Amino acid sequence: MLEASFLNLSDRSATDGAVSVWPAWQVRDGGGATAWFGVRLEFGDGARVDALAVVAKGCVSIEDVRAEPALSLDDLAALADWIEVPLSQACGIGNATDGEDGGPGGVRPVWPRGVEGQWLIAQKYRAAQEAGLDPVLAVMSATGHSRRRSLRLIGQARDAGFLTPRRARR
Known part of the structure; x- marks a missing residue:
């Protein structure tokens, strides 16, 4: 069991964690499409962040985030820096x-x-x-x-x- 009350993403380096992104599902409508992607950020100490990202009309948004241990507001802001490049490439x-x-x-x-x-x-x-x-x-x-x-x-x-x-x- 992790002892920290928050994940503290800003205190971790890029070599500490691994980001994986995979397509979850896609809905086509008329001339466009909306796609959802699963995102996972895992650390060697067992800490993990799972997110659901949606791509629609050229914009990427995060719909859902679950973390163990919990994310502080600062961690939530730092999450974007961790997942931006892999998510953009997958999208x-x-x-x-x-x-x-x-x-x-x-x-x-x-x-x-x-x-x-x-x-x-x-x-x-x-x-x-x-x-x-x-x-x-x-x-x-x-x-x-x-x-x-x-x-x-x-x-x-x-x-x-x-x-x-x-x-x-x-």
Whole structure:
């Protein structure tokens, strides 16, 4: 049995714990999808945090958190730092909050224009589809553009022949 009354995540180092993320279920509606992911943070001393994350409309939210021992409010805030990167990777949205120097900031990645950019868009789109993730979110993450701009880039990749046509032309 653990002796601590709180988990104290801020006092632990990254090598102390292991984060695992797995898809729980997905609901498709109209033109989009909502996906839930299970997240577990485990430590060698038996401490554990289980969370349920939901991805909808390009946003990741935590719906439920259970911890043994309990989390303080400070621990709850520190939990985001522990699970951000693995959860973002599992959701197919990348780590949008880190700049090239590893610091915070919404720095948009440099994306090539023209045929090379269209080919890369198609690669990201197909990779997300094969992984069972939302391909539009994957393109949004890779390019740093909005949903509307990402859909336009995907359309350009289709027109260039890098992706199959969306519907049969008459």
